[in-house]
Amino acid sequence: MTTVKRSVRLNRRLLTTSSFDSGALGPLVSLIHRAPAPGTYQAVVLRDGQRAGTTCFRVTDDKAGTQLNIDLASVALRTGAATRCACREHPESAPAVSPQGYVLFHVSRGAGGYAVVVGEAKEGSQAVFDSRALTDGDLFALSFIVPATYAVTSPGGAGQGEIQVAPIPPGTNLRAVSPVSVDASRDGFQPARVTVHVGQGVAFRIRSVTRIVIEKRSPAASRRAAPLAPGARRILRRVRVRKLR
Amino acid sequence: MPHLRVAASEQAFKKLFAKVVEKFVLEKSDSKDLGPFTAGYDIKIHLEGGSVDLRADNTVQVKELDIKWDRLNLSLGIDIPGFCIPGICLIPNPLGGCILETPEICLFDADPDISIVLPLGGLITSEISITGRLRTRYNVNADRPPDMDQWDAQLPDPKLTNTWQLFLDPQFVDIDLVDVADTVGDLLDDAIEAAVEALGVPDVIAGGLSAIVSLVRDVLDIGDDIQEWLSDLLGVSLGLENIIGQALIEHFVTDDPLFELEDPYPILDKAPNPNNKAVQPPLPDLVPVKLPIRDLTVSNNDVELVLEGNVG
Amino acid sequence: MAFTDHCDVFGAFHEDGFNRIIGHIRFQRPSMFNYATQAIADNPGLLCRPIEAHPRLNQHGNPLVTIIDPLPLPGTNFALNFSVQLVDVKIDFHPSSVVTLPAELAPLGVQRFALSLRVCAGIGCPPAQVVSDLIPPPPDPDADPNQPPPPPPPQVVLPPDQQLICVCLDAFAAGGLRFREYFQHFYLEPFIDRIEISDIQPADLESGIECVIDATLRLGFLPKLRILLEKMALDITDDVTISVQPKPVAVSPQVPNNPALEQDEVRAFIDLEVS
Numbered sequence: 001m002t003t004v005k006r007s008v009r010l011n012r013r014l015l016t017t018s019s020f021d022s023g024a025l026g027p028l029v030s031l032i033h034r035a036p037a038p039g040t041y042q043a044v045v046l047r048d049g050q051r052a053g054t055t056c057f058r059v060t061d062d063k064a065g066t067q068l069n070i071d072l073a074s075v076a077l078r079t080g081a082a083t084r085c086a087c088r089e090h091p092e093s094a095p096a097v098s099p100q101g102y103v104l105f106h107v108s109r110g111a112g113g114y115a116v117v118v119g120e121a122k123e124g125s126q127a128v129f130d131s132r133a134l135t136d137g138d139l140f141a142l143s144f145i146v147p148a149t150y151a152v153t154s155p156g157g158a159g160q161g162e163i164q165v166a167p168i169p170p171g172t173n174l175r176a177v178s179p180v181s182v183d184a185s186r187d188g189f190q191p192a193r194v195t196v197h198v199g200q201g202v203a204f205r206i207r208s209v210t211r212i213v214i215e216k217r218s219p220a221a222s223r224r225a226a227p228l229a230p231g232a233r234r235i236l237r238r239v240r241v242r243k244l245r
Numbered sequence: 246m247p248h249l250r251v252a253a254s255e256q257a258f259k260k261l262f263a264k265v266v267e268k269f270v271l272e273k274s275d276s277k278d279l280g281p282f283t284a285g286y287d288i289k290i291h292l293e294g295g296s297v298d299l300r301a302d303n304t305v306q307v308k309e310l311d312i313k314w315d316r317l318n319l320s321l322g323i324d325i326p327g328f329c330i331p332g333i334c335l336i337p338n339p340l341g342g343c344i345l346e347t348p349e350i351c352l353f354d355a356d357p358d359i360s361i362v363l364p365l366g367g368l369i370t371s372e373i374s375i376t377g378r379l380r381t382r383y384n385v386n387a388d389r390p391p392d393m394d395q396w397d398a399q400l401p402d403p404k405l406t407n408t409w410q411l412f413l414d415p416q417f418v419d420i421d422l423v424d425v426a427d428t429v430g431d432l433l434d435d436a437i438e439a440a441v442e443a444l445g446v447p448d449v450i451a452g453g454l455s456a457i458v459s460l461v462r463d464v465l466d467i468g469d470d471i472q473e474w475l476s477d478l479l480g481v482s483l484g485l486e487n488i489i490g491q492a493l494i495e496h497f498v499t500d501d502p503l504f505e506l507e508d509p510y511p512i513l514d515k516a517p518n519p520n521n522k523a524v525q526p527p528l529p530d531l532v533p534v535k536l537p538i539r540d541l542t543v544s545n546n547d548v549e550l551v552l553e554g555n556v557g
Numbered sequence: 558m559a560f561t562d563h564c565d566v567f568g569a570f571h572e573d574g575f576n577r578i579i580g581h582i583r584f585q586r587p588s589m590f591n592y593a594t595q596a597i598a599d600n601p602g603l604l605c606r607p608i609e610a611h612p613r614l615n616q617h618g619n620p621l622v623t624i625i626d627p628l629p630l631p632g633t634n635f636a637l638n639f640s641v642q643l644v645d646v647k648i649d650f651h652p653s654s655v656v657t658l659p660a661e662l663a664p665l666g667v668q669r670f671a672l673s674l675r676v677c678a679g680i681g682c683p684p685a686q687v688v689s690d691l692i693p694p695p696p697d698p699d700a701d702p703n704q705p706p707p708p709p710p711p712q713v714v715l716p717p718d719q720q721l722i723c724v725c726l727d728a729f730a731a732g733g734l735r736f737r738e739y740f741q742h743f744y745l746e747p748f749i750d751r752i753e754i755s756d757i758q759p760a761d762l763e764s765g766i767e768c769v770i771d772a773t774l775r776l777g778f779l780p781k782l783r784i785l786l787e788k789m790a791l792d793i794t795d796d797v798t799i800s801v802q803p804k805p806v807a808v809s810p811q812v813p814n815n816p817a818l819e820q821d822e823v824r825a826f827i828d829l830e831v832s
Contacts, residue, residue, distance in 0.1 A: 010352060010353055010444060011352055011353070014350065014352060027350070028350060030333070030347040030348070032335065032345065032347075066344055066345070067344070067345055067346070069348060102345050104345075104347065104348075106347065106348055108348070139335060141333050141335060141347050143330045143350060145330065145350075168459065174330060174331050175331045179333045179334065179335070198330075199330045201333030201334075201335075203333060203335055238419055238420070238421050239420045239480055239486035239487060239490070240418070240419050240490075241417065241418045241419075241420065241486065241487050241489075241490025241494070242416070242417045242418075246571050246573070246821070246822075247571065247574075248570065248571050248577065249568075249569065249570050249571070249574050249791070250560075250567075250568070250569045250571075251566065251567065251568050251569075251790050251791050251793055252559070252560035252561050252566070252567040253561065253565070253566050253567075253790075253793055253797065254561035254564070254565050254566070256565060257561075257566055257793075257829065260796075260797040261793075261796055261797060264796065394613045394616075396613070396617055503796075504793055504796055506791055506792070510791065511788075512578060512581075512582075512784060512788050513582065513586070513784070514785070516586075518618070518619070518620065519588055519620070519623040519624075520588075520620055520623065520624045528618060528620075529617060529618030529619065531586055531588070531619055532585065532586075532614070534582050534585045534586055535585065536577075536581055537581075546559070548559045548561065548562075549560060549561045549567075551560065552791070552793075555574065556574045556581070557577075
């Protein structure tokens with residue numbers, strides 16, 4: 001007999017997402033771009049092609065870290081329809097990153113379909129980064145939760161790849177597992193076929209491709225947890241109890 | 246020379262002993278916080294079998310008395326970490342840590358709790374051995390009013406008479422965990438998986454399921470040897486063996502003597518009043534003749550127990 | 558050698574304990590040892606020997622004395638009050654050490670007990686004047702011979718004088734113990750081989766009194782001393798077996814006597830169907 005206290009929410013979308021698209025970001029993926037030149041930047045978040053929100057950040061030498069995370073879902077939830085970017089009035093309040101650092105875009109909740117366009121926070125500025133068209137040096141990283149075989153493609157490119165995701169081996173310490181790196185170029189994926197397990201990261205280094213799409217092809221064979229050691233053995237354990245005085 | 250002496254053969258003694266053993270039933274439940282998880286038990290046991298031996302050194306030994314687990318439910322309350330996939334370290338820092346790392350992804354928004362109840366009765370085999378001495382003790386009935394005479398004391402139910410008691414005074418009780426059935430491993434495995442599935446992890450996500458099951462086993466610190474884990478949990482962590490042992494000692498010493506003798510002891514039963522007349526209503530019966538018993542002691546050798554005492 | 562080598566349960570009473578048991582029976586059931594007519598029972602101060610009894614007996618409606626019919630005077634409708642009391646009862650199991658038997662009974666045989674007791678009898682002799690007043694007149698010579706005779710007058714118990722005329726005799730008996738079954742229960746019951754009282758003359762008087770005492774003991778007193786077999790084992794047999802009555806072990810070369818009267822003890826060897 002088992003019972004579960006329903007005091008928690010399972011993020012089912014993590015388990016049901018079967019495709020990952022660098023041009024339509026969703027859960028489990030991260031898109032990393034090198035920090036642009038020092039300045040104040042506005043990031044416009046799009047969802048299914050529609051403007052969903054904006055945020056801004058600074059690139060500066062002044063006590064800034066090497067990594068800035070921007071959660072596209074939070075930006076969309078927070079601001080809703082397009083608003084004036086507050087950092088035009090208060091640029092010092094925007095989060096900052098070092099010019100040697102990286103900006104990481106991810107989606108913490110929801111179905112996905114996000115894109116982001118980054119440009120300087122001033123009228124008429126050009127986009128310096130558009131997640132729908134990746135540039136060399138960008139990184140597209142993800143972890144798989146569902147064991148299956150996944151096909152990797154790059155629209156417009158010749159490459160076809162495959163990722164086989166196995167269940168987590170018992171006793172694996174996920175924190176000690178290194179990710180697998182794949183180079184994505186116009187000539188294809190290198191290596192074209194990789195094998196990882198659930199929770200192990202795959203990082204695509206972008207070289208002359210603009211988009212990466214990963215889709216689940218077939219589930220892995222369902223496997224129950226490994227059985228415990230077979231064979232009964234006689235346990236001789238003696239506890240001696242004395243009368244309490 | 247004692248005024249009276251009664252000896253009972255070892256066979257007769259075994260019957261006395263068996264009656265007291267038959268009456269032993271222990272029902273208890275409790276739980277304990279063991280840190281990463283809570284464990285609880287709900288047990289009901291009785292005893293069967295065993296061999297009883299009177300020994301030449303004035304002790305009694307009972308061997309291999311079976312504990313029959315009418316109920317042994319083990320409950321486990323596990324607070325499992327919310328199964329998070331750590332971030333991917335994209336650029337390691339040669340000095341340690343990561344320069345560039347993706348965010349952690351958690352399956353649950355908080356730590357879920359699961360409860361498992363395992364019915365283990367019939368899967369655990371345990372035996373008890375007892376070594377003790379026979380002793381007598383005079384029991385003054387605390388409920389008897391001080392001015393109540395020996396005949397009025399026998400009227401209520403239960404009687405309010407004082408008694409001499411013969412009881413087994415255990416010096417120690419050994420509880421042996423003899424066997425844990427093979428199927429306990431499967432039972433626990435199935436229970437954990439069912440509990441984890443009940444969290445809403447889809448059946449197809451076998452990998453996620455196995456990861457969480459593995460996590461639960463880690464929390465419980467099961468390892469490879471399920472029998473040893475269970476033995477330690479029941480015995481060491483929950484202290485079941487100690488609880489059973491103390492209850493059995495209490496049963497023999499306090500609750501159920503092997504033999505009880507009313508004092509004063511009725512040597513002649515009541516009799517009709519000799520002055521009854523045919524055509525008149527009967528007169529009160531003659532009261533039983535009762536003997537005060539003093540200095541009752543017990544000893545045994547390897548073939549019999551001997552009670553000796555005096556008439557007061 | 559163990560007590561239970563040839564039985565399941567063994568019980569033994571030493572003669573010292575048995576004499577204490579008799580003492581407790583006298584104290585708690587005095588009516589077994591004291592017999593008197595109603596007039597004497599109503600006035601126990603008249604008795605030859607005072608009765609020592611448990612102080613709570615009266616509250617439980619237990620008498621001190623068994624009421625007996627008065628002694629009828631032959632040829633009259635009158636009767637006398639009288640009492641009989643058994644006092645100083647002692648028992649001595651083989652070998653004899655407590656009771657010194659008279660020559661007619663000594664030496665005490667093996668597997669036998671010696672019993673000594675004192676029998677005190679009291680006669681309630683009425684005062685002379687009462688007797689004088691009650692002398693019946695002759696029949697009326699002038700009565701009609703055809704008249705039916707008058708019915709016999711009711712018995713009149715003559716009141717005793719201020720004290721009974723008491724006489725006490727020492728009596729001795731040699732006897733044994735046996736197990737007998739009644740209603741599927743076994744009892745330890747005493748029996749008498751022979752009685753002797755202290756010498757009185759003429760010899761036939763002594764014999765007559767011995768006969769009375771002998772019959773009284775066998776028919777009245779001793780049957781009331783039967784002890785249930787279980788009581789010899791302090792009822793431990795009740796706890797050892799549920800549905801089977803305990804019974805004495807059959808006599809055999811290993812158990813030549815059961816009960817055994819030896820070494821100042823009475824011993825019982827008891828069988829149970831212990832499986």
